[in-house]
Amino acid sequence: MYTIVVLWDNDNAEVTQWEDAPMVTTWKDREISLRAGPRERVDEHGTVSQVAVYLPDELNEEEFQELFAVHEKQVPELHLHG
Template sequence: MYTIVIIWDSNNAEVTQWEEAPMVITWKDREISLRAGPRERVDQNGVTSKVAVYLPDELTEEEFQELFALHEKNVPELHLHA
């Protein structure tokens, strides 16, 4: 099981669980692609999970970096270095 973080824009991100982490998938009628991970994450309780981050295909790598940094503050699953 993978923890999936989908960053839609500067105001919207969601966390869900998937059995796989495909390179590209259509989710909620939009094509999104894998931008980071899957990476292993250990939370503050010592629980290990695999996290993958997705963004809509139309967003650039620079936009990904900015949005990741913006959402990292509020989405614990993005704390990949924990």
């Protein structure tokens, strides 16, 4: 099971669970692609999970970096180095 983080825009991010982490998929009627991960994450309780981050296909790498920075403070699953 993978923890999936979808960064939609500056105001919207979604965390869900999927059985796999495909390179490209359709989610909520939008094409999204894998931009980071899957990477191992250990939370504050010692629970290990695989986290993958997705972004709508129309957004580029610079926009991904900006959205990641915006959401990293509010979405604990993005703390991939923890």
